[in-house]
Structure formats: structure tokens, C-alpha cells
Amino acid sequence: MTQDLLPVTRVPRTGLPAHALVVGDPARAAAVAELLDGAEEVSYQREYRVFRGGWQGLPVAVASHGVGAPGAVLLFQELADAGVRTMLRFGTAGAMRPGIADGDLVVAEAAVRDDGVTQQLLPPEYPAYSAPEAVLALQRAARAAQVPHHRGVVWTRAAFQPGLIPLFSYRGAGLAAIEMELSALLVTASLRGLVAGGAVVIDGVNADELADRDTPLSTGAYDPHREVVAAGVERGAVVCLQALRLLAEGDVA
Numbered sequence: 001m002t003q004d005l006l007p008v009t010r011v012p013r014t015g016l017p018a019h020a021l022v023v024g025d026p027a028r029a030a031a032v033a034e035l036l037d038g039a040e041e042v043s044y045q046r047e048y049r050v051f052r053g054g055w056q057g058l059p060v061a062v063a064s065h066g067v068g069a070p071g072a073v074l075l076f077q078e079l080a081d082a083g084v085r086t087m088l089r090f091g092t093a094g095a096m097r098p099g100i101a102d103g104d105l106v107v108a109e110a111a112v113r114d115d116g117v118t119q120q121l122l123p124p125e126y127p128a129y130s131a132p133e134a135v136l137a138l139q140r141a142a143r144a145a146q147v148p149h150h151r152g153v154v155w156t157r158a159a160f161q162p163g164l165i166p167l168f169s170y171r172g173a174g175l176a177a178i179e180m181e182l183s184a185l186l187v188t189a190s191l192r193g194l195v196a197g198g199a200v201v202i203d204g205v206n207a208d209e210l211a212d213r214d215t216p217l218s219t220g221a222y223d224p225h226r227e228v229v230a231a232g233v234e235r236g237a238v239v240c241l242q243a244l245r246l247l248a249e250g251d252v253a
């Protein structure tokens with residue numbers, strides 16, 4: 001019955017697993033679902049594709065939120081409505097710090113809120129921070145799998161391509177990576193009392209002005225369609241699923 005489904009994603013109003021990975025690309029959601037036992041598609045509306053299945057005995061959901069924070073919040077809210085309590089974003093991002101290479105994983109400690117939507121939900125001074133246990137779970141899972149990884153602050157920015165207005169520069173602030181949705185997840189988590197965090201795979205750098213010419217980044221220009229990125233995504237998916245399991249077990253010190 002239609003009233004038993006949430007209006008945007010059309011997931012059932014109740015009963016989703018408490019633990020979820022959220023990703024931008026519906027195809028990535030399907031690829032992660034292939035790693036799960038007994039995966040089944042729950043719904044597929046617009047950019048929102050939702051699966052459920054088992055990871056080493058833990059029921060999990062995997063869902064895509066598309067590109068851009070305003071639309072992503074609709075998914076985050078409906079997942080929370082449907083019973084998800086822990087959400088990790090598993091995305092791609094541009095590197096912003098020397099030493100972070102294509103295919104590396106960046107575990108987000110916090111995010112800059114240039115997302116274009118959360119300023120309408122909470123005052124801009126409010127921090128977008130990852131749950132400390134999510135940071136540690138992702139770090140521990142990455143270490144155990146010997147996946148090249150870093151920790152740092154991520155710049156969530158609504159505009160992907162540069163326009164005419166000069167961007168405020170965070171050069172010198174030591175940001176690790178740039179992407180488009182993480183701060184919206186972290187703020188939604190604060191509003192809804194969720195545990196949230198994220199890890200992103202580096203796919204280059206998207207805007208020339210982000211590259212510090214004195215200390216060049218160790219990435220190519222933005223190009224997500226490379227083997228080095230695909231390999232990083234494959235590794236990162238397992239890291240994030242393992243992190244969900246560590247969080248479910250409460251086994252993060």
C-alpha cells in the first residue's frame with residue numbers, strides 16, 4: 001500500500017536495517033550490494049536506489065543519494081524515518097593535501113558546511129562532525145585491510161565546477177579532500193540523533209585553483225574513470241562494511 005512507503009524513496013516506513021552505507025552513484029550502490037549475502041533491492045526512485053542484505057551476519061542497507069547535498073538530505077531523512085541509526089557515506093572526492101594519492105581513502109573527521117542546504121537547517125556556526133566511533137571504526141578497518149588511508153577534514157562544497165565568483169580558499173587550513181554531500185549527512189545526523197561518518201576515495205582534483213603549485217598534489221586531474229579509482233572503490237567498500245560491523249559490535253576503542 002502506498003501509505004506504507006515513504007514518499008521520496010518509496011522505502012517501507014519501518015523495518016530497514018539499523019546500519020547503512022550511503023553512496024552517490026546508484027551503480028555503486030548496486031556494486032556494494034553484490035558484496036552482501038542475500039541482497040535484495042528495496043526501492044529505486046529517481047537517484048535513490050536502496051538495497052538490503054547481510055554483511056558477515058549484520059543486516060545492512062546500501063543506498064544511493066545522487067549528486068549534491070540538497071537531494072541527498074531527502075534520502076538521509078527517509079532512511080532515518082525507516083529505522084536506520086548508523087550511516088556511513090562512502091563516496092569519491094578530490095585530494096586537497098599533498099601526500100594523498102589517487103585511489104587512497106580519506107576518513108573524514110569533520111566537514112566544512114559549504115553544502116548549500118544545511119544553512120537552512122542549523123546556524124552556520126554549528127559544526128559538522130563525524131561520530132568519533134565512526135572515525136575510529138573506519139580507521140581500524142582500513143588498517144586491518146592495509147588500505148592506504150588518511151584522516152582529515154573534508155570540504156563539502158555545493159558547486160563542483162568553478163564559476164566567476166572566486167572561491168573562498170581553505171589553502172593552508174590542511175583540508176584533506178573535497179566532495180559534495182558529507183556535511184549534509186553529518187548535520188542530519190546531529191538533528192536526528194544518528195551515528196554518522198564517512199570515507200571517500202580520491203579520484204583526482206576537480207578545480208585547478210585547489211592545487212597548491214608550491215606543493216603539488218600527488219593526484220592526476222579529475223578523472224573518476226580510471227583503474228586506480230576503481231581499485232580504491234573496491235577496497236573502500238569492504239572497509240566501510242567492516243566499519244559498520246565494528247560499530248554494530250560496539251568494538252571501537
Ligand SMILES: O=P(O)(O)O[C@H]1O[C@H](CO)[C@@H](O)[C@H]1O
Nearest residue numbers: 023024067091092179180181
Ligand atoms: O562519488 P560520489 O559519492 O557521488 O561523490 C562525489 O562524486 C560526485 C561528483 O562527481 C559528488 O556526488 C561528489 O560528492
Ligand SMILES: O=c1cc[nH]c(=O)[nH]1
Nearest residue numbers: 092093094179205206
Ligand atoms: O566533489 C568532488 C567529487 C570528486 N572529486 C572532486 O574533485 N570533487
